[in-house]
Amino acid sequence: MTPTISAVGLTRRYREQTALDDVTVDIESGTITGLLGRNGAGKSTFMRVVTAQEFATSGTVRVFGEDPVENDAVLRRMVFVREDQVFPDFKVRHAIRAASWFYPNWDAEFAETLLADFDLPRNRAIKKLSRGMRSALSIVIGMGARAELTLLDEPYAGLDAVARQLFYDRLLADYAAHPRTVLLSTHLIDEVADLLEHVVMIDRGRIMLDAPADEVRGSAATISGPAIAVEDFVAGRRVWHRRSIGSRTSVTVAGPLDAADKARAGALHLKLEPLSLQQLMVHTSDDTTEARATA
DSSP states (O other), rough: OOOOOEEEEEEEEEEEEEEEEEEEEOOOOOOOEEEETTSSSSSHHHHHHHTSSSSSEEEEETTTTTTTOOHHHHTTTTTEEETTTTOOOHHEEEEEEHHHHHOTOOHHHHHHHHHHHTTTTTTBBBGGGOOHHHHHHHHHHHTTTOOOOEEEEEEETTTTTHHHHHHHHHHHHHHHSSOEEEEESSSOOOHGGGOSEEEEEEEEEEEEEEEEEEHHHTEEEEEEEEEEHHHHHHTTTTTEHHHHHHHHEEEESSOOHHHHHHHHHHHHHHHEEEEOOOHHHHHOOOTTTTTHTTT
8 A cells, every 4th residue: 555655865954953864754544643752853844844834855755646845636635733823813713614615525513513522612713712722723623624644743732631632532533433644743642652553753853763553562661670680681682771779670671572571570570561652752762871872
């Protein structure tokens, strides 16, 4: 199957700063892919290049197999929701009406349901909405569009935890009913972990990890217990982090643990904990980890 997004050697520079550095990645069709990384890692730049709001310095990006730049046929098949969404001097209902004209798959009934879910006042001027309400309006448009490619760039700015969970629930339910390609950029990784089918981690403009979410969840673990037993167990493994308190040690290692490893850990009375996606991002992007120090 042809990927929805395909980037090859994609680089974007701003004078002395390199925002994207030789990025080669495919975003597969019909998946929810998490584009994960710290603030400033390159997530937003990647999305802006994909949506032709910025141009690559070098390399190529294809969306639905075509160059998105000045390509209305491609651009109308995608919707881009971002934190700093700019609206004209509209009321909420005007923005909803304009979206219905632009997006061919627009679902007016679903959009009205979302407006009610987020308690958005249809007749209020957008400039008078709170930050959270503006984010909610962007989410309503992004989800109501039901575009073949939905790009969500940190869309929840200003939303409280309850509203964010509502967004995640509605996104997952609608994706199940109306499959499409969703690229979700976030640094609130643990909140969205259960939504993701594929994970792309980016740091300093480079792809650090590109794998199915199920594989990523089992790709590292923390082993805790008596120091001597822990050090014996992790010997020969790639160590990301080590912490000792008295006679006990916790060591985070890269690589999956198989059934034999788990049985051996049990025999040594060691505790095994899989790394969360948030922890994994920290360890793959932190220059002070042992993995970087010994690379």
